[in-house]
Amino acid sequence: MRLPRLVGLVCLLVIAVLTILGPSLSGFDPAKQNLRAILLPPGTDGHLLGTDNLGRDIAARILGGAQITLSLAALAVASAAAFGVGLGMLAGWRGGVTDRLLGALSDAVLALPGLLLVLLLAAIRPDSWWTLYAGLALTLWVEFFRVSRARTRVLTASPAVEAARLLGLGRWHVVRRHLWPDLSLQILTLAAFGAATVVTALATLGFISVGLRPPTPEWGVMMAELLPSWREAPWAIAAPVVALAATVLSLRLAAGSEG
Template identity: 50%
Template sequence: MRLSSSAGEPSSSTTRHLLAWILLAALAVFAFGWPLFAGGDPASQQLLRFLEPPSLQTPLGFDHLGRDMALRLAYAMRLSIGLAMLSVLSAALFGTVAALIAAWQGGWVDRLFGLLADAVLALPALLLVLLFAAFAQGEKWPLYVGLALAAWVEYFRVLRAGARSVLASPAVEASRLLGFGAAYIARVHVLPALWPVASALFCLGVANAILAVAALGFIGVGIRPPTPELGVMMVELLPYYDEAPWLVLSPVVVLALLLLSLVMLTERGGRDSAVRREREA
């Protein structure tokens, strides 16, 4: 007899999942809504307002060059979220398609994709992004290419293993005997089984990409000033921590909240995958 999980666990998981979505939605509303509400140019300088403290009109004050901190933070979040999601979506699409083809065909096709994945894994992900960033420092496209190339391997390896298990299941064998084609099997059996894992990988991938972009900006090889970006803003504002600690803490807190919400969604996706496997057992 299988023991069921405690009654409080699903409720707690649902609450964390809801809180993660609320937090992520609030951050997205600020990133994309505040520039429409406040207006202005994030690079516009008012030197007479150097390190001006927060007020009702400017809730985060002005930075060391007299720039609206809230406006710059909103644009920085736009850049981080947009670049991370575009990179991970590209990686997810290629990695998922490659995993399905390799699991379905097997043989030399599977080995070819496996060798390609191993070649990418030979370099650490951050080093791979650094190599592409070196071609055009300060541009966005090298970061996109590097992040996408580094992220697809995880999708491929995890989803290929899951697809192999599903394709070997009795349900798929029955569908094949009944004459259903590959498209039907993928739509009805494979993709629904892989969705919880894929969604968890997506949330974790976006979190890793946001952190990687911020880390590269922090060490000066990613996005360059005056473009607002979370890592760049941390470096720019760090010397003024004693005079205006709220300035340097703002991008740090935003980055932490973004990562926290995405990791909480990742935890829910992994739990859903485990529940599905238990039900099918």
């Protein structure tokens, strides 16, 4: 395993532990306001990363935002992978009309920019967790479909699969013993890149007030709230920026190929 990928996996493990522990790790309620403690510097009165423009603990809000962002990313990527890989295997295995129809469907989805699709769904029902999930999952499944379809076409024509068929072994055996072992590493790599895309998209939508809305402790929402105070308290807006950058970088490093 290459060093960059190892670093990415270790960073993801740390982020996952912090996310599971959540705001309770900081000892503060991420939604509790204290107008007497506005924009406190890091380390003041037990606030590890200081407070925001409403006196809320920034560390607690960062950890709360991590729970929202990473859980939504995991759910969207898992749904897109299951749907895309399933359809990709079906198209690659059966070919013919099935392959052409599913290929046309994926091309139709690609014709519409992914972020635009998410924006349209979010505009229909703003501040909806499920709307964001549906939009992001719909934009991600195509990559899983294209990769799994291409590999399935190659693998179903391989001598190993042909021999399994001649021996009368079922499709499930072929998928479990021949297709999935070959596809799994590529799917995991796509999943890591897809999760990075979801994290960035959520922050972007939150920043422009199309995704989740205040007082939700989401990183993009936090950036939008703290932007007017960046001269007075640059550490405050730096916290969600660093959290977002570290998460995306860790996911992209972890997506690296084996050495």
